[in-house]
Structures are given as structure tokens and as C-alpha cells.
Amino acid sequence: MCRIGRLGVAILGMLGAGLVTARSQDGPPTAPPAIRATSAILVDALNGQVLFEKNADARRPPASTTKILTAILLIENVEPDTLIQADKAVSETEGSSLYMLPGEKIAARELVYALLMRSANDACVAVARHIAGSEAAFAEMMNAKAAEIGATNSHFSNPNGLHAPDHYSTARDLAAIARYAVQLPAFNEAARTRYHTIVRDPRNKDTFLKHRAKWLWHYPGADGIKTGYTVPAGRCFVGSATRNGWRLISVVLNSPDIFGETRALMDYGFAAYEPLSPAETRGYMAQAPVSEGVRGTVAAAPSREIRVVWRKGQKPQVHAVPKWSRVVAPVAAGTAVGELVVTVSDQVVDRVPLIARSDVPRRPSPPPPGPLWPRATACVLALAVFWYGSAHSKNPRLIGRRLAPRV
Structure with missing residues (x-):
């Protein structure tokens, strides 16, 4: 084979290798495209x-x-x-x-x-x-x-x-x-x-x-x-x-x-790439804290499907962490109580609202106090009795009268 022929075969071989690395087995490119747009x-x-x-x-x-x-x-x-x-x-x-x-x-x-x-x-x-x-x-x-x-x-x-x-x-x-x-x-x-x-x-x-x-x-x-x-x-x-x-x-x-x-x-x-529903988020349920409710928590679940995308053949680490809002009862089922933050390899890829699965009624308030005047009157009477008793016990004439024998 002449030198030019061998050179042509070598060039074709390099181009073919490049095409193989840039394409999947099915043909479409798996390397990022060279985009000329600004x-x-x-x-x-x-x-x-x-x-x-x-x-x-x-x-x-x-x-x-x-x-x-x-x-x-x-x-x-x-x-x-x-x-x-x-x-x-x-x-x-x-x-x-x-x-x-x-x-x-x-x-x-x-x-x-x-x-x-x-x-x-x-x-x-x-x-x-x-x-x-x-x-x-x-x-x-x-x-x-x-x-x-x-x-x-x-x-x-x-x-x-x-x-x-x-x-x-x-x-x-x-x-x-x-x-x-x-x-x-x-x-x-x-x-x-x-x-x-x-x-x-x-x-x-x-x-x-x-x-x-x-x-x-x-x-x-x-x-x-x-x-x-x-x-x-x-x-x-x-x-x-x-x-x-x-x-x-x-x-x-x-x-x-x-x-x-x-x-x-x-x-x-x-x-x-391919979209997948990670095992870490399937059937996800967590307890959201609730203030002033008959219960201190309410079960919450994502409002929609959680999906992440990653390169085919890879298995990155997926984490799902709830971030709760401040929730005060009453809470109706379907209310957003926070969000689930989904990360792939430490990068946030999704934020999904977390929705209350049930109602949480407000905790009954203690009965209100009665009118003020009866309590005030009772306090005044108690003070008067205490004062009278104290003064009576310190009066010598009254003490002697109590201690004198009866005839």
C-alpha cells in the first residue's frame, strides 16, 4: 500500500474512533454538542x-x-x-x-x-x-x-x-x-x-x-x-x-x-441521559411539626412525582431532605407545609412542595376567666378577715379576756 493510501486509512480510522466515542450503541451522540449559538x-x-x-x-x-x-x-x-x-x-x-x-x-x-x-x-x-x-x-x-x-x-x-x-x-x-x-x-x-x-x-x-x-x-x-x-x-x-x-x-x-x-x-x-424515580423518594412520607394543634405533627407527602435525571450508566448519590415551614393549626389536608429538597451529588436538582395528608384541628383554648368583680371582692374579703384576725390576736385585752377562767 502506498504512503498516501496508508495515510488515508489512518485518518479514516481516527475519524471512526471519534464517531464511536461520540455516539451511543444506538447511534445518537452522547458527547455534548458543539453549539454555535451565543x-x-x-x-x-x-x-x-x-x-x-x-x-x-x-x-x-x-x-x-x-x-x-x-x-x-x-x-x-x-x-x-x-x-x-x-x-x-x-x-x-x-x-x-x-x-x-x-x-x-x-x-x-x-x-x-x-x-x-x-x-x-x-x-x-x-x-x-x-x-x-x-x-x-x-x-x-x-x-x-x-x-x-x-x-x-x-x-x-x-x-x-x-x-x-x-x-x-x-x-x-x-x-x-x-x-x-x-x-x-x-x-x-x-x-x-x-x-x-x-x-x-x-x-x-x-x-x-x-x-x-x-x-x-x-x-x-x-x-x-x-x-x-x-x-x-x-x-x-x-x-x-x-x-x-x-x-x-x-x-x-x-x-x-x-x-x-x-x-x-x-x-x-x-x-x-435518562429520567429515574430514585428509591430514596418513592413513597416518601414525613411528619411536619404543627403548633397549637390537637396533634404536634401531621403526615406530609410530595405534591408530585419526584424525578431526577442522570447520565446513562451512572449511579450518583441522591438525597432528599425536608425543609418545613412554620405551620400553625388549624391545618387542612392538602395544605403545603414545607418542601422536599432533592440533591444529586450535592447539587440541588428539585424542590417539591410537601402537602399535609390530613386535617389537624386547633387545640381547644382553656376556658376564659369569669368576671373580674367577684374575684376582686373575694380578695378584699380575704384581706379584711386576715387583717381582723391579726389585729384581734395582738390585742392584750382580748387575749386576757380569752385566757380568764370562767366562774
């Missing part, structure tokens, strides 16, 4: 456990992934059949649009699809003005909700993600917001829907929507969620996929290939 993260949808991250806390313009939070507030604050009316400001909103007419009314449930499938900026403004009266007031609600969710490194100044200097988020925060959103059935339904027709005002034709996330067509188990793009933000995508009941959520910000890199993250997560 920021990225991959998390378990249930507990938020991080499987991959790159610059996950870097503040970035989120573009239309902002609409995930807008959709949350719409679902939680407006009944589905409520009609939301557009005004002149709505009709003048720039960018992707439903082209709502001033005075046009569309049901809230339809606008959830408009936000997530069409990425309609005008629909976002209509929602904001309907809920809060103005975009500025709605932005305050967005920031409060983000803080409640745990997205504390973000600040939102508008409902649609159009670029603004003080409008930013992070890959980690967007993953937290998405994890919260997928707990809402109305959000899940719209995020995974490929085609939908919005019923419009009689003055406007019904609008046929096709989801902008090609992800839904090209990845097994894909179920959302939201694309985004502005020039400063670059191309962004918050993605979701479910396999065998296990859901992962990914975020890529300013990516040259949002769907290709989302695929790489998902392939890596599903191939390299």
Missing part, C-alpha cells in the same frame, strides 16, 4: 435540571420568544371566550401581524394561537391594553410574573419582543418561563398545533395559520414552542420535545441554525 441551555421540563448550558446567564434580546410570557398572562387573566378589541394603536403595530382593524374583536382563545403560531405583534398589543390598560402597565405585570416564576435575570418592556434597550432575558430564564408555560393546557395546545384557523370579526376574513416552527414537522416528539428574530437578537428558538413521556426544553439565542442546533441538543439529551 447562549443555549437544555433542561428537564419537570424539575429544570440542567443537562447542557452555554452562556446561559448572558443577557440577550429575546425577540419574539417574549410572547411565551405574554401568552401566560393572557391565559391566566382572561377567560377564553372574552372578546378582545383592537384600537388604533393595535392596528399601527409594526412587524408580524394579524392586521387587526380598529374596533375588531377576537376571542382570547384565538389570540393564544395568534401569539404562538403567527407571532402576531398587534395581537400582543391588543392583549396588553385589554389586560392592563397600557403596554407599560402590562410590562410591569410581565416583570412581576417573571420574578414569580424565578426568571430574575430578565426585564421586559413590551409584550411582543420588538427591540428595546431595557428588554432582555437569558437562556436560563426563558427555559424557566417555558417550563411554567407548558403546565398550562391552553398554551400546550397552541404551541404544538401545526395548522389553525382564527375566526375573525365579520368585517375581516378568517385567518389560516401555519406554525412558523418547522421543528414541529421535522423532529420526532416535537411539541413546540416559539421562534424569534430581530437583527440585534439574531435567530432564537425555545424548543420542546417529548419521548416516552419524558419532556425536554431547549433554548438557543442568536443561533446560525436554530432547528439544527435544537435537534443536536435534544439528540444529546435523550441519548446521554
Whole structure:
């Protein structure tokens, strides 16, 4: 074999070895992918456990992934059949649009699809003005909700993600917001829907929507969620996929290939990791301390399944430690009395509310004391008797009279 031939065989051998180490026996990659996005993260949808991250806390313009939070507030604050009316400001909103007419009314449930499938900026403004009266007031609600969710490194100044200097988020925060959103059935339904027709005002034709996330067509188990793009933000995508009941959520910000890199993250997560219910938490039950109750404790159990994720073939140490709240009776069954902190190899991976399994009535109070005046009168009489007796016993005339013999 010539030198060039031997060199070619050697190169092919090294490449093959690299492929073997980077892939599992079934083929998908088990080594972390080389992600070119400026920021990225991959998390378990249930507990938020991080499987991959790159610059996950870097503040970035989120573009239309902002609409995930807008959709949350719409679902939680407006009944589905409520009609939301557009005004002149709505009709003048720039960018992707439903082209709502001033005075046009569309049901809230339809606008959830408009936000997530069409990425309609005008629909976002209509929602904001309907809920809060103005975009500025709605932005305050967005920031409060983000803080409640745990997205504390973000600040939102508008409902649609159009670029603004003080409008930013992070890959980690967007993953937290998405994890919260997928707990809402109305959000899940719209995020995974490929085609939908919005019923419009009689003055406007019904609008046929096709989801902008090609992800839904090209990845097994894909179920959302939201694309985004502005020039400063670059191309962004918050993605979701479910396999065998296990859901992962990914975020890529300013990516040259949002769907290709989302695929790489998902392939890596599903191939390299597995979700398990640790023996340490199965059937977990503990006694929570209760003050002023007929009993001093109440049995408490986790509010949901406890699941941890670890690399296939590994068995890390799992610990579950209860952290109790101050609980004062009466306690109703179903009340949160603390949380179970789950750690894997000394890293906190989940916090699950601990719920009381039974009622604990308040301990009966001692009977109240009677009226004050009888007790005061008794005290005065007792003192008078004591004083009289004492004085009588010290009087010599009385003493002599008592001691004189009778005749």
C-alpha cells in the first residue's frame, strides 16, 4: 500500500474512533454538542435540571420568544371566550401581524394561537391594553410574573419582543418561563398545533395559520414552542420535545441554525441521559411539626412525582431532605407545609412542595376567666378577715379576756 493510501486509512480510522466515542450503541451522540449559538441551555421540563448550558446567564434580546410570557398572562387573566378589541394603536403595530382593524374583536382563545403560531405583534398589543390598560402597565405585570416564576435575570418592556434597550432575558430564564408555560393546557395546545384557523370579526376574513416552527414537522416528539428574530437578537428558538413521556426544553439565542442546533441538543439529551424515580423518594412520607394543634405533627407527602435525571450508566448519590415551614393549626389536608429538597451529588436538582395528608384541628383554648368583680371582692374579703384576725390576736385585752377562767 502506498504512503498516501496508508495515510488515508489512518485518518479514516481516527475519524471512526471519534464517531464511536461520540455516539451511543444506538447511534445518537452522547458527547455534548458543539453549539454555535451565543447562549443555549437544555433542561428537564419537570424539575429544570440542567443537562447542557452555554452562556446561559448572558443577557440577550429575546425577540419574539417574549410572547411565551405574554401568552401566560393572557391565559391566566382572561377567560377564553372574552372578546378582545383592537384600537388604533393595535392596528399601527409594526412587524408580524394579524392586521387587526380598529374596533375588531377576537376571542382570547384565538389570540393564544395568534401569539404562538403567527407571532402576531398587534395581537400582543391588543392583549396588553385589554389586560392592563397600557403596554407599560402590562410590562410591569410581565416583570412581576417573571420574578414569580424565578426568571430574575430578565426585564421586559413590551409584550411582543420588538427591540428595546431595557428588554432582555437569558437562556436560563426563558427555559424557566417555558417550563411554567407548558403546565398550562391552553398554551400546550397552541404551541404544538401545526395548522389553525382564527375566526375573525365579520368585517375581516378568517385567518389560516401555519406554525412558523418547522421543528414541529421535522423532529420526532416535537411539541413546540416559539421562534424569534430581530437583527440585534439574531435567530432564537425555545424548543420542546417529548419521548416516552419524558419532556425536554431547549433554548438557543442568536443561533446560525436554530432547528439544527435544537435537534443536536435534544439528540444529546435523550441519548446521554435518562429520567429515574430514585428509591430514596418513592413513597416518601414525613411528619411536619404543627403548633397549637390537637396533634404536634401531621403526615406530609410530595405534591408530585419526584424525578431526577442522570447520565446513562451512572449511579450518583441522591438525597432528599425536608425543609418545613412554620405551620400553625388549624391545618387542612392538602395544605403545603414545607418542601422536599432533592440533591444529586450535592447539587440541588428539585424542590417539591410537601402537602399535609390530613386535617389537624386547633387545640381547644382553656376556658376564659369569669368576671373580674367577684374575684376582686373575694380578695378584699380575704384581706379584711386576715387583717381582723391579726389585729384581734395582738390585742392584750382580748387575749386576757380569752385566757380568764370562767366562774
